[in-house]
Amino acid sequence: MHIYDGKGIFQVSKGKAKAVLTIYPTSSQIFSGESVTLRCNIQRGEVTDWEYTWRKDVVDTINRNHEYEISEVKISDNGDYRCLGKHIDQKKHSEWSDAVRLTVTALPETTLTVNPDPAYNGETVTLTCSVGSDSGWSFTWYKDQKKKVVTLSGKHTTTGATFTISRAAESDQGLYWCQGEIQSRSISSIISDPVTITVKSLPTASVKASPRGPLYSGETVTLQCDISDYRDWTYRWHRDNHLLPIPTSKTTTISLPDQAGQYQCEGTRTRRPERTYLSSSLTIVVAALPKATLTITPNPAYTGETVTLTCSVGSDSGWRYTWYKDNSKKVVTLSGRHTITVFTFTLKRAAESDQGLYWCQGEIQSRPISSIISDPVTITVKERPVAVLTLQPNWPQIFSGETVTLSCDIQGGEEIEYVFYNSGKSVYTKTEPEYRISPAKNGLYTCEGLQKRNGLKHSQTSNAIQLTVLDKPQAVLSVSPQWLNPGDSVTLSCGVKESSTGWRFFWYRTVPYTAGLLSLSDTSYSVELLSGNVTSEDSYTLIPAGPSHTGGYVCRAGRGDPVYDTLYSEPQFLWSGDLQPSVSLKIRPNRIQHFTSKSLSLSCEEKRNSTGWRLKRYREKAGESECGSNWGSIAGSTCTISSIRKKDSGVYWCESGSGEYSNAVNITVDVGTLILESPPYPITEGDSVTLSCTNRYQETNPNPKVDFYKDGVLIRNETTLEMTIPAVSKSDEGFYKCKSNEGESPESWVTVRGVTPGPSTSALVGVVVGLVVAGVLLAILLVLLCRYKKAGGPPSPRGPTWTPNRTKDLPRARLLMLGIHVCSMMLVLLLLDQVM
Template sequence: MIRPVFTARPKATVTIHPASPVFIGETVTLTCDIGSGHHWQYDWVKDSKPLSEARWRNEYTISKVAESHRGDYTCKGRRSTDSRYSETSDAVTLTVSDLPKPTLTVEPERPVFSGESVTLKCEIKGYDGWTYQWYKQDPWSRWTAVSHSEYHTVNGDTLTIRRDTVNHGDQYWCRGERHDRSTSSQYSDPVTLTVKTLPTAELTVEPKRSPVFSGESVTLKCEIKGYDGWTYQWYKQDPWSRWTAVSQSVHHTVNGDTLTIRGDTVINGDQYLCRGERHDRPTSSEYSSSVTLTVKDLPKPTLTVEPERPVFSGESVTLKCEIKGYYGWTYQWYKLDKQSGLTAVSQSEYHTVNGDTLTIRRDTVNHGDQYWCRGERHDRSTSSQYSDPVTLTVKTLPTAELTVEPKWSPVFSGESVTLTCEIKGHDGWTYRWYKHDKQSGLTAVSQYHTVNRDTLTIRGDTVINGDQYLCRGERHDRPTSSEYSSSVTLTVKERPKPAVSIQPDHQVFRGETVTLRCDIQGGGVSNWQYSWFKAGSSTAVSNKQHYSISSVTASDGGTYTCIGAVRGTSRYSHTSEAVTLTVSAEKPKPELTSSHKGAAPIGNPVVLYCKLDQSAGWRFYWSKHTQSPENETKPETHSYTISSVSVSDGGQYWCRAGRGTPVYYTHYSDALWINVTGTTRSDSLTVSPSRAQHFSADSLSLSCEGQSDSTGWRVRRYTHSEKVSNCSSDLGSVTGSTCNISSLSTSHTGVYWCESESGESSNPVNITVTNGSVILDSPVHPVTEGDPLTLRCLYRDPKPSNLTAELYKDGSLLQTQTTGEMTIRTVSKSDEGLYHCKHPEKGESPQSWISVRGEKTISDYLILSAALQ
């Protein structure tokens, strides 16, 4: 019997290539090794879970490692012949890391000075075996690789940039690479080069107080702030304006960063500068600014007196010695003695010395005494010059001067008054005030008055006409008071109140010129400045005495007041009583009447009256249909008299009124017809089409051919906007006594008549031309009483399908007709009036006047239509 031989079961071993850690994105291979020579099949497990994708193979390759591949891996083998297993391998941990990021450093540290080379170092800490690639941003903001060249030196992990190619603002990056890895490292953070100019030395002077006095030494100090390790070189400008080095000598002492110039070699105008030098970076600094030495003679003290001259009898005197602009001085005092000459003054029972002051006891102050002083100091080798002498002037006590504010006289009731007491040329006074009382005499002022130093303010309600005041000065350091001032007598008057007026009237019309006047009488003032205010506004609308509004509108209407201010002062008058300006929106229209009813016999007088309700300031202007507007008759009264009527006086008359400068005109009145008996008047002007209203662009014919003798007759017309004119090329074409207008416009609206060479004329007719879509077909000549009258609406093309229209007389609805036509079977005088028609879609026509005459006489009046107003 053969006993089986038992051998130990082999154990699998797992290895990872490359070794852990593995970077994300790399390829990694895990190998399972079983030392026995049997033919094995392999099972892989990750974190206790089988890896089906790696089964049977002894190598498990991951092409791009991710975070999910991190974990513990094991394997074991199974023999294919007898299904026996090896022992499971020890677990191997696969560590997955982010790609490392290099650190990029600069040597020297920023900033770099102009002319220095720069070395960059790229390092991936904690990982070995890297090589490095360098990148630079070109002018087009693209990254370009940097390699070894005449400008750049690459040495392992360093990149050196030649000094003449180091530019401010250049940016560099680096990245690590290695042969045993399939990917590179991350890019480093960029490094931006900061290139600065060389530092500049700063040069200071001791003593700091400039100028230097003759004989003083000077120490210069050179310093480069923010950088250590400097030595300094000194330079002086020679007489040929060249800079030469200054070194240790009998005239100059060099000690580190200072240069001391011996006192007797300090010369006014000498110039010095310095520069720093060092062995490391940078080698030299920029030169300092140059220092020019200013050397002056010794200063001269200023000697002042307190109190200022003159000194009053019995006062002590303090003298002050000062050398302005220089500190650290002590002072010596001197007095002129008639026998001994200039003698030193020191502390005594007569004189008190305290630093820069000398006080002279009051009983030893004498008129004409002279004093001097001089400065001395320990850090200067000589004393100052002597001051100019001070000669004491001693005078008697001054007299107070009294002034009044306001300076003007009189004062208005209610105004306060301020008195100022002054002793000119002398300070330190306080003041005492007095009022002259008729019973008690001179008394001190207290109640109802405000005292503030040198002023006395008298409350407005206690200022009384004729009151008298005076003052006197007092001070603690003077033994007596000043002399009394002269007295002041107050003059008080009532505050004036302005009177206002409006021209031409309180009620005006839009477009007129209005002048408001403010007058202030009394108060003893002539130089007033005026302000006008309108109710509802706190801002003045005018600052003139006469406030003119050139073309009033409705917004100018309202209540106005004025107030006066005295020029150059804060004084005001009372506010005036309010005046109200009323502005009417509509221009007025006068009413024209005649003293004569019916026809006027030749030789009789006729008076025309132009009536206007608002008659203040108006002048009246008269015109006739045969006149142009500029030829108006201007009697400027509301009546126009024809003392003896003749044939030529017949016709239509108008009036209007005007006032102000420039003249503001009213509307023209309605026309008034004067019929002179004995004249031949007829409806001899033939109009075709025979109606008063016409559409624009239509044609019109006006003819005088119906006269018994048409030779010498012509068609004439008149509008308020034009002169009287004949039918000519600008109006139409003329054939004999006929005027043909081929294309009407609104400018053809007017009064037309026939006129002979001898001055005879036909009755005028009114022609109205409209751009609208509706006209009224009404007779152009007066209608005879008893005759029928038909009125109808006419329409511009296209004609409406609905012909229903409304007919109006004098603005009131007369009838509504489905045919747009109305007939009055028997016309009477009551049918006279203004007619127009209205269509719901096309609109309404203009208005036309229909005149009715008796069977044998011509109507006395023909009124112009609204289009001529």
């Protein structure tokens, strides 16, 4: 028999050679991914050159090599394998080998366990890794990441399948993995699932003492050890870092001062966790007895105030206090005015009887401890000073926007703060006693003083001043008279309806509205100051008043520093019924009184080069307005009211863009049956005037009888509808009306002007007077001349009849000639003066 081992024949035997199949590695488990070699040996073969047939199950593969390698075996490689040898030249073959089973196992999973879990700080933690039952495995340990190998330190130990952590700490917490390896075969198991190591802190012990707070010599103190977690603890006590041989109970009692010191405790038990941390130190100190401190607020106090005595002994809340008065051992006698709380003694409605020395002393009632008695403190009670509140300026009415000053006068030399109140609410606090309110505000004001050093009340509350702030006032202007009588004075009177105190008055004349000038709020007019525009009196007089003074006037008042101004007054007007040189107001029908529902036309007829005429009217309570604004319609220079109503009664006039005024007409519109037709303009003395009484329903009474009245006195009885005054005089000026059994007309004023000579009339009168005087002088001259002739005339220097005896006639002649010359000169001068 020949046994072929691939290198030669060692033994020869007769018969067919036998193939023997061997699988390497020879382990009982072959894992997926390993390299597997199948080796075929031919027994009893006589030749060496073989080729091999490999059969897996029913599939054959031919290979000249007697080894068949599977580099990375898979589960699919599982099966029965056989081999057959065939000689290349002799065409001999061996017998098939026996079948050998190849079993491929998947890579094993790794199992990781932790004990204990959770762990406590300082304990030993063991991690155990297992991969089936095969003992050929070694293990690798990972932390925090799958491929991050644990960094070993002195407290880490690895032994076979275990990883040990001694004295576990928080830094050991985290995720852990493990993985097995067979180094001889380069096999690694599947990495384990992660496990978490949790390291918990040991329970904490704490020490507390009773009683709490400062401890004093002679006291007994109970110490207690508290452990919040778990039960079944045995307690151990330490003083000044030494274990005490005292019972292992939760509490222990010590005596002061001998056993003062630093105390700690800890707990132990038979189950996990087996111990606690050592507690923090509690220092037991023996304190010296404290001294009570007594304070009094306020001090000095004022009669009626509440006085509080406060006693303190450190910050301990366990103290109760005893109060003494006049003597350090004489306890205060309590009354209804006294209140005692934990550490205060309160005196209500302090009086002089409360004055004196006071002490206090603290006691801890649950412990035999008393403080050192306080130093004495003296309470002084005196009368509170009076506060007096005054208002400057002390006007009875204050208006919105005005500035006022409240002054608080408090007698006393202490440093105080002044507090001003409005309706009980503090609004101003300063060290100065004055409160300037700008602008003034409504309210009931009082003041009082506070002690600057402690903020306590110093004075009595002052008298109250009610400050009522009114809306900004409007000045009220009146013009008297409102109708101009040339040469007379006109008085402007200005006032503030709500107040008459402290005002100065400003006087203005209205001018056409111009942007940038002082103007009324409705921009109807601008205003310019009159000369002597500021007066302390409430009136302003135009002396004498003339046509140039017609127009609108405005006033306002101001007072205080800084000056507070009222609103401008409504404009008031000074009218003239006389025709003006620049323009005249013409009305159609040409009368003062008109029936309602009739048409009325008013026109501005210009007399010289003036432009921008507007027709305006003034009504009581409605003020001034312009035609076309909300009444009348404009066509050229004519304003027409198609159907007049009673409310259209008022004064009408024309006003130019430069501020000139026409004559004004006071028109009355009446709903009654009768109206009086009278001239709308003043009448000149000596002229004839006819007053007519017009009946709205004239056709129903063709022959009416009416009475005429002047100033309420009957002057014509049952006459016709007209009354004529052939030559009016100043005495005919007045109010006229007519009356019948059908009704009564309104009154109308008839104005009579005296004769005012014009320039031509004056010259004519002067010439006439001059001629008359000249005639008289001429007659005197002729008489003198005749007498001179009768006397023989002047002596002739050449006449023969001239004798010295005639020299007595010479002075008379000279005087005559002088008289003639004087008369002649006066006549010439008089004529020249009248002509000029």
